[in-house]
Amino acid sequence: MSKTVDDTGDETDQPIGWDGQTLQEMLATSEELLEETDRYYGTETLELKDEDPFTYEQMFARVRGALVNARETALHVSASPIVREIGELSFQLYTPEGDCIAPSTGIIVHVHTGSLAIKYMIEEDYEHERGINPGDIFCNNDNELGNVHTTDVHTIVPIFHDGELVAWADGVTHEVDIGGMTRGHDQVASTSRYEDGLYATCEKIGDDDELYQDWKDRAQRAVRTPMYWDLDEKCRLSGCHMLRTAVEDMIDDVGVEQFKQFSREAIEEGRITLEERVKERLFPGTYRDASFMPVPFEEAGWKPTSQQNMLNHLPVEMEVFADGSLSVDMEGASPPGPHPYNSAAGSMQGGLWVSLTQCLLHDGKVNDGSYFAVDTNFPEGSVVNPQDPSRSYHTSWGSIMPSYNAVWKNLSRGFFARGFREEVVTGYSETGDTLQGGGQFDATEEYFPVGPFDLSCQGLGASAVRDGLDHGYAMWNPEADMGDIEEWEIVEWGLPYLGRELKPNTAGHGKYRGGAGWGALRVVAGASDVSLSKHVRPGVSFSTSGLHGGYPQATNYSVRAHETDLHDRFDDREQYPTGDRLPEDLDENIDGDIVRTERGLYFPTTFDEGDLVYYHMGGGPGYGDPLERSVERVVADVEEDIYTPDVVERVYGVVGEFDEASRTFDLDEEGTEQSKAEIRERRETESQPASEFWETERERIQDGDVSDPVTWMYSGVLDQSEEWGAQFREFWDLPAEFDME
Amino acid sequence: MATNNDQIEKLIEGELSWQELRNDVLPDPKDQQRFETTRAVLQSSVDWDNPILVPLNDHLYVVGTDEGRKVKADCGAVLCDAGENWKMHTDVRVREDSDELEELYTTWMSPDEDWTFQLREFFCPNCYEQLDVEAVPAGYPILQKFDPDIDTFYEDWQDELAPDKR
Numbered sequence A: 001m002s003k004t005v006d007d008t009g010d011e012t013d014q015p016i017g018w019d020g021q022t023l024q025e026m027l028a029t030s031e032e033l034l035e036e037t038d039r040y041y042g043t044e045t046l047e048l049k050d051e052d053p054f055t056y057e058q059m060f061a062r063v064r065g066a067l068v069n070a071r072e073t074a075l076h077v078s079a080s081p082i083v084r085e086i087g088e089l090s091f092q093l094y095t096p097e098g099d100c101i102a103p104s105t106g107i108i109v110h111v112h113t114g115s116l117a118i119k120y121m122i123e124e125d126y127e128h129e130r131g132i133n134p135g136d137i138f139c140n141n142d143n144e145l146g147n148v149h150t151t152d153v154h155t156i157v158p159i160f161h162d163g164e165l166v167a168w169a170d171g172v173t174h175e176v177d178i179g180g181m182t183r184g185h186d187q188v189a190s191t192s193r194y195e196d197g198l199y200a201t202c203e204k205i206g207d208d209d210e211l212y213q214d215w216k217d218r219a220q221r222a223v224r225t226p227m228y229w230d231l232d233e234k235c236r237l238s239g240c241h242m243l244r245t246a247v248e249d250m251i252d253d254v255g256v257e258q259f260k261q262f263s264r265e266a267i268e269e270g271r272i273t274l275e276e277r278v279k280e281r282l283f284p285g286t287y288r289d290a291s292f293m294p295v296p297f298e299e300a301g302w303k304p305t306s307q308q309n310m311l312n313h314l315p316v317e318m319e320v321f322a323d324g325s326l327s328v329d330m331e332g333a334s335p336p337g338p339h340p341y342n343s344a345a346g347s348m349q350g351g352l353w354v355s356l357t358q359c360l361l362h363d364g365k366v367n368d369g370s371y372f373a374v375d376t377n378f379p380e381g382s383v384v385n386p387q388d389p390s391r392s393y394h395t396s397w398g399s400i401m402p403s404y405n406a407v408w409k410n411l412s413r414g415f416f417a418r419g420f421r422e423e424v425v426t427g428y429s430e431t432g433d434t435l436q437g438g439g440q441f442d443a444t445e446e447y448f449p450v451g452p453f454d455l456s457c458q459g460l461g462a463s464a465v466r467d468g469l470d471h472g473y474a475m476w477n478p479e480a481d482m483g484d485i486e487e488w489e490i491v492e493w494g495l496p497y498l499g500r501e502l503k504p505n506t507a508g509h510g511k512y513r514g515g516a517g518w519g520a521l522r523v524v525a526g527a528s529d530v531s532l533s534k535h536v537r538p539g540v541s542f543s544t545s546g547l548h549g550g551y552p553q554a555t556n557y558s559v560r561a562h563e564t565d566l567h568d569r570f571d572d573r574e575q576y577p578t579g580d581r582l583p584e585d586l587d588e589n590i591d592g593d594i595v596r597t598e599r600g601l602y603f604p605t606t607f608d609e610g611d612l613v614y615y616h617m618g619g620g621p622g623y624g625d626p627l628e629r630s631v632e633r634v635v636a637d638v639e640e641d642i643y644t645p646d647v648v649e650r651v652y653g654v655v656g657e658f659d660e661a662s663r664t665f666d667l668d669e670e671g672t673e674q675s676k677a678e679i680r681e682r683r684e685t686e687s688q689p690a691s692e693f694w695e696t697e698r699e700r701i702q703d704g705d706v707s708d709p710v711t712w713m714y715s716g717v718l719d720q721s722e723e724w725g726a727q728f729r730e731f732w733d734l735p736a737e738f739d740m741e
Numbered sequence B: 001m002a003t004n005n006d007q008i009e010k011l012i013e014g015e016l017s018w019q020e021l022r023n024d025v026l027p028d029p030k031d032q033q034r035f036e037t038t039r040a041v042l043q044s045s046v047d048w049d050n051p052i053l054v055p056l057n058d059h060l061y062v063v064g065t066d067e068g069r070k071v072k073a074d075c076g077a078v079l080c081d082a083g084e085n086w087k088m089h090t091d092v093r094v095r096e097d098s099d100e101l102e103e104l105y106t107t108w109m110s111p112d113e114d115w116t117f118q119l120r121e122f123f124c125p126n127c128y129e130q131l132d133v134e135a136v137p138a139g140y141p142i143l144q145k146f147d148p149d150i151d152t153f154y155e156d157w158q159d160e161l162a163p164d165k166r
């Protein structure tokens, strides 16, 4: 039995749930009531909200304020710029059963992951086996039990009132380093759990508000950056304690019964809000889209098992039902594989959550109520729900981000049908992990980590009424920003920037174009033992489409330069490179061993003094037929370096003279008209009826005349999902025994 | 926020100022009449009389006709029955080789052709507007991306019959 301390200071064996129940009993009741009534905890009416709306709203504002306050204050405890500058942390408040009442701002993808970790502890009967007591501290980063990827670490603290568990506080930060096989926060070379680094599996790491010494030693010795680790942990813990104090104060003011009632009503209100919003913004029916994740590991991979080119299939079918509820079904997703992109179901839920709060529920009470209004199917044993702890989950975003590009397009088709064109968003550029690694800084002989989070400024997709946001968006944290160069250089001592600049021709084409990306060039200076890896996706193929006739954004590539003549150029005061604005620009201003590939990634590679590393961010997908883009906008695109003149002539049919010095584009109106007409004529002469395409493409499939990674994809999915296989064979009119090997 | 016909016309044309978009169109709560206003604006913009039931994209609509519900383009072309995959009734151009892809992007910034990844451009067979672009691996089925449940929408959500049943 759990030991709680009563008024006399003696330990008692009372259950810690409400009204004498155990936590397991509470959780079972909650699940039964939801099943029976379709309402959270069977809450038929929002009594408190209806009878005393002012108090109810005040309580929600207080909880939300406490969460935001905890985040904004606690982040100053951290020394990591990922946390302090970019804000990669968040706090959540949960019911005793682990349902989120409200989140803070920040990496809100974790709203539901903390929930899963708490439910795991309840199901495993921590109440009686491990003990859950006031002042206890728990930690989890085990992905299938409730986390997004290994480098996100949760600190979870129970909040008690008079011997009853009234709520849980959860804080999560994204670590600079988690002690994986290579330097960096997200392991990209990892192919299984045994290369991922430090794991805490819903572990009790302290009591009486103090961390255990053995835990601190174990964790700090397991990571490359113990100082950042220590301060991040203190940041999470202090935020949880702030939150606990805020809840205690609130209970003192309103009484515990009202707090309990409030917490359940708030979640039910969240559920109702989502259904109402669906009915207001979407159109009933079925929506389908598919994303793809190229895994070009044949040459790049390290472990023999991973040295193959793979293509993950991430289909998303959604249904909007008459009652305003939603379903998200990923039947047909690829099997898990020897790569770090395996994603636990909880991470996928988190992605859904991040998406809904940005696309559908920008306001109102956002909490686990929206989770209860959505029916999800992340098929067991697939890459989006492997149910296998031996897999690597380090870069689960490699499945989450493409999948939600498909979800956003599905939702956007609904917005468009309802006339809410301003809410349409075609998707986003996936962030990847631009650059990771570390080295020894010669002046101090200390280790410096490399993991710039300026990757949080990608291009956003277009809407149906305007262009996407340029270089200012990350799907997983809508409040992220780029951070000053100097902020990264404070930490990444041995790798100063030579430049940051716009990256033309990244934005997806369309009547409304996607937002544009940008690039950075950095140099190894005053450092030794430097290794860096780069991971920008997708490289060798697209991962998503545009919408309604718009195109996907450009794909990514890699370039680096070793054994350069940079120092000679400095000495001779010659031009040195500041980027690779157009691919191969870099080569004009540097001599050396330049390594360029179509893959957006390479695994950790040694860099020496004067070596250059370039990375760039992608653009967002476009919307609508590019021939319908207004000529004025295209002229502005050239003048603002969104596109180069040759590209706009070929895609938009806009012709003119561009003067580089004054950055003005002199439009040739007649030439433009003619060029647009030619593009339209070519559409007619170069296309064929879809039915003819179907015939030839069908033969091609029967002949197996597709690339190895594409064969890998079909073969895996046909094995994995009978249902998707049946649809595939039906579409191409293939026999039931058809297979791809 | 309340919006008027004029604003929705401009919204559809892409001519609404940022000021109006920001102040009148983007904020919640949204205009409850948006669907009907939009439908009326779209209906007056086409040269034919079949009632628009739901817009599918910038150029295609599900409309009511004497022969049942059809997918019809603004240029007047009727592609297929509602509920069918209209993309199967378009003309398509496929870009798979590097030179075809690099016409739209640049070198190093489009797919590696060895991966047999395709851009499929779907055109209206009458006017050659580009209706959709798929980025998919070779051999991928042509998805029907949106199959609207029109009667549920009108009867359950709008509390009236669909315009072709009135």
Ligand SMILES: [Zn+2]
Binding pocket: B073, B074, B075, B076, B077, B124, B125, B126, B127, B128, B129
């Ligand atoms: Zn047409």
